[in-house]
Amino acid sequence: MADTASFKPTACLAMADGTVFYGAGFGATGQTVAELCFNTAMTGYQEIMTDPSYAGQIVTFTFPHIGNTGVTPEDDETGNPVAAGMVVKWDPTLASNWRSTEELKDWLTRTGRIAIGGIDTRRLTREIRRQGAPHVALAHDPDGNFDVEALVASARAWAGLEGMDLAKEVTCAQSYRWNEMRWAWPDGYPKQTNPAHKVVAIDYGAKRNILRCLASAGCDVTVLPATATAEEVLAHNPDGVFLSNGPGDPAATGEYAVPMIKTILDTTELPVFGICLGHQMLALALGAKTIKMNHGHHGANHPVKEIQTGKVEITSMNHGFAVDAQTLPEGVVETHVSLFDGSNCGIRLDGRPVFSVQQHPEASPGPQDSFYLFERFAEAMAASNTVEA
Numbered sequence: 541m542a543d544t545a546s547f548k549p550t551a552c553l554a555m556a557d558g559t560v561f562y563g564a565g566f567g568a569t570g571q572t573v574a575e576l577c578f579n580t581a582m583t584g585y586q587e588i589m590t591d592p593s594y595a596g597q598i599v600t601f602t603f604p605h606i607g608n609t610g611v612t613p614e615d616d617e618t619g620n621p622v623a624a625g626m627v628v629k630w631d632p633t634l635a636s637n638w639r640s641t642e643e644l645k646d647w648l649t650r651t652g653r654i655a656i657g658g659i660d661t662r663r664l665t666r667e668i669r670r671q672g673a674p675h676v677a678l679a680h681d682p683d684g685n686f687d688v689e690a691l692v693a694s695a696r697a698w699a700g701l702e703g704m705d706l707a708k709e710v711t712c713a714q715s716y717r718w719n720e721m722r723w724a725w726p727d728g729y730p731k732q733t734n735p736a737h738k739v740v741a742i743d744y745g746a747k748r749n750i751l752r753c754l755a756s757a758g759c760d761v762t763v764l765p766a767t768a769t770a771e772e773v774l775a776h777n778p779d780g781v782f783l784s785n786g787p788g789d790p791a792a793t794g795e796y797a798v799p800m801i802k803t804i805l806d807t808t809e810l811p812v813f814g815i816c817l818g819h820q821m822l823a824l825a826l827g828a829k830t831i832k833m834n835h836g837h838h839g840a841n842h843p844v845k846e847i848q849t850g851k852v853e854i855t856s857m858n859h860g861f862a863v864d865a866q867t868l869p870e871g872v873v874e875t876h877v878s879l880f881d882g883s884n885c886g887i888r889l890d891g892r893p894v895f896s897v898q899q900h901p902e903a904s905p906g907p908q909d910s911f912y913l914f915e916r917f918a919e920a921m922a923a924s925n926t927v928e929a
């Protein structure tokens with residue numbers, strides 16, 4: 541048995557309500573303040589940590605074996621981890637995978653992300669559900685010196701994600717082209733050499749695998765920064781416009797993104813497809829409202845029903861806000877619904893090739909049931925090109 545009497549914590553997680561968890565720190569030292577969420581996926585901790593949608597959030601992993609596949613640059617959803625920190629049950633498992641190029645611990649240290657192990661993640665998850673996405677301070681000090689009152693005070697002082705636009709911080713600085721497709725054995729990521737559709741993708745914090753799925757569905761993708769105007773989008777003469785996932789409050793990001801989306805909808809007949817934050821902002825542009833959820837959806841096995849077909853897809857989810865289906869105006873149809881809590885998971889504009897979903901059809905990590913949505917977008921672009929011709 542471990543000698544608990546001599547255990548000296550090297551990390552501390554302090555919640556705004558005064559609850560404190562002690563554990564063993566790893567990764568970077570220092571402290572950070574963020575919203576705490578939990579993710580139930582059994583694989584893909586690297587993709588989760590590098591998903592830009594997690595800016596401003598610390599992720600509790602409910603699956604206990606974290607670290608066992610190490611880290612490889614091939615699995616990054618963007619350059620570096622974006623989530624503010626990591627909470628796990630045990631010390632990270634040593635990497636045991638042929639694709640791994642670095643241990644999880646070393647990667648977190650190198651990229652400046654704080655982690656805490658040795659936490660009763662089941663108890664913590666119940667706390668997150670009870671309190672509803674609590675604000676927390678996470679500190680890692682190898683000497684174990686913590687000013688707990690100051691940590692609690694900084695968690696209390698943090699303004700929270702509501703009203704926060706984080707897309708501006710994680711979007712690309714300049715536009716770029718993308719032609720890499722989905723992973724295919726044994727070649728890794730093949731290139732799309734014969735694209736059929738020109739797509740402008742707005743990067744509110746886009747995951748690479750979304751861009752890969754677009755390329756795999758036959759798209760030649762040009763990625764533009766979050767603040768791109770409708771004129772800048774249309775200057776590329778696209779066949780369709782894609783609105784990406786991203787962090788923060790859709791209403792705050794929508795202050796500049798929604799007018800752009802509205803102009804595209806009002807002045808063109810172009811197909812538009814949105815995922816997650818992109819879905820929420822399309823809904824705002826169509827006149828609906830978004831709401832903050834209690835503890836959100838973060839996992840890789842969330843059942844979503846497509847209302848028209850009754851078909852259920854198992855999906856990847858990562859959101860803390862949702863479209864309020866009660867506020868959808870006439871002409872906007874609810875297409876998908878969460879079977880966990882009935883929250884809205886998809887909309888379409890009646891009679892137009894304009895649609896979006898809350899789930900992550902690119903998975904990464906997670907099941908690929910929803911890939912058909914990329915094909916649907918490609919089909920919509922093919923159909924609208926035929927009409928023009």
Ligand SMILES: NC(=O)CC[C@H](N)C(=O)O
Nearest residue numbers: 785786816817859860861
């Ligand atoms: N994955 C996302 O795009 C997340 C969207 C938004 N930031 C939310 O938390 O709901």
